[in-house]
Amino acid sequence: MPAPLALLLTSWMFWIAFSAVFNHLFLPGLLFPPLLWVMFPFTFRFSGFLALPLVLAVTMAGIVFLALFRSYSLSRPIFQAIAVNAAFLLILFGASEFRKNSIIKALADRAGADCVQINSFVDSVQHLGSEPTFHPHAAYRRGSEVHLWSYRIQNFFPVPETISRNVELGRCR
Numbered sequence: 001m002p003a004p005l006a007l008l009l010t011s012w013m014f015w016i017a018f019s020a021v022f023n024h025l026f027l028p029g030l031l032f033p034p035l036l037w038v039m040f041p042f043t044f045r046f047s048g049f050l051a052l053p054l055v056l057a058v059t060m061a062g063i064v065f066l067a068l069f070r071s072y073s074l075s076r077p078i079f080q081a082i083a084v085n086a087a088f089l090l091i092l093f094g095a096s097e098f099r100k101n102s103i104i105k106a107l108a109d110r111a112g113a114d115c116v117q118i119n120s121f122v123d124s125v126q127h128l129g130s131e132p133t134f135h136p137h138a139a140y141r142r143g144s145e146v147h148l149w150s151y152r153i154q155n156f157f158p159v160p161e162t163i164s165r166n167v168e169l170g171r172c173r
Helices: 003-022 024-031 033-044 047-072 077-111 121-126
Strands: 115-118 138-142 145-150 155-159
Touching: 003 077, 003 121, 047 077, 077 115, 077 121, 077 138, 077 155, 138 155
Parallel strands: none
Antiparallel strands: 115 138, 138 145, 145 155
């Protein structure tokens, strides 16, 4: 099999496996690529938050690719594809986690939150597409008010008491 094709197929299989393990939302599009166009509007809703982590992840994946290409000259395309995709994923998740935590902590401090519950970015990816008000990405309580975090608006928003009593706040209760 030609090396470029092996790189492409291995990358495709990597993302199918990732979607199967973490979140099935993109699995139909990955299994049948023409369906990916349906996912684009959904993905762009979070582009404001993901822009910087994506730039960092693509840059690092490019550096890993160039380093491996210079070392092996595509003699091991399957290993190279897995390494490049894994580097992309690790940097994307790490940068997103750091960015999310920085923004959330600053906003919660500014709001005078009594307690803050922050779930990991990986947890958010796993629950992507599910009902966000019952398993929040992050939340804080100030008095009897509960505010939930939104990646799309990169801010907290208040929820009515009828919803807040159903929110999982872990250590905030």
